[in-house]
Amino acid sequence: MDLLRETYGGVLEPELILELQRVATIKNFTEGDLIIDYGQYVRSMPLLLTGTIKIIRRDMEQGDLFLYYLAKGDTCTMSIACCVGLKKSEIRAEAETETVVAMVPKQYLADWLGRYASWRAFILQSYAARMDELLQSIDNLAFMDMESRIVYYLQEKVKALDNRILIGTHQQIATELNTSRVVVSRILKKLEKEQKIVLLRNEIRVLF
DNA sequence: ACATTAAGTGATT
DNA sequence: AATCACTTAATGT
Secondary structure, eight states: OHHHHHHHTTTSOHHHHHHHHHHOEEEEEOTTOEEEOTTOBOOEEEEEEESOEEEEEEOSSSOEEEEEEEOTTOBOHHHHHHHHHTOBOSEEEEESSSEEEEEEETHHHHHHHHHOHHHHHHHHHHHHHHHHHHHHHHHHHHHOOHHHHHHHHHHHHHHHHTOSEEESOHHHHHHHTTSOHHHHHHHHHHHHHTTSEEEETTEEEEOO
């Protein structure tokens, strides 16, 4: 598929792109599809071609917690560790929009690290980027109050979807941030009064 | 018209 | 910030 060259042509060397085209399986997902679930063995590494994927972590009890989004040109860093170590997935990956992904079977990963400089750079750089995102998420969880967390959540969602109009219920947001709907509704109402957002049923328009 | 689901709000912990 | 209890508003059948 040509999408591979288009998306990764700038980052990976041409020979590697050719090899990718040979061995990778292209998979399509639609909104809400589960790509990887908790406890699942991961035997191939996904390279995102189009769309947005939401990464969610489940805590020991019940609660789901939003971690970060992956966009075009990203890869799921967790899956590298999972492939190499044959570990079960600690996270859930869900398609947030229509998504196209190239799945690379795990037997190629280590081999390419030795053979392609661009692959090494790509893997290391994704690790660095993901580490940054994770740190941000941690700061968010540990040090910020609910209002800040919601604002951050809205910003990330706008960025990831490239759309200021967010569709969904307050309850969904509450679930992703592991809080109650009432709290979310109150804070959103406050943000609306401050002219930062506009609220409609099943819809939030972000003005910042 | 009625039932269901989403959102708003005061009071309490 | 969470929970309760209730109201109001939008939407589906």
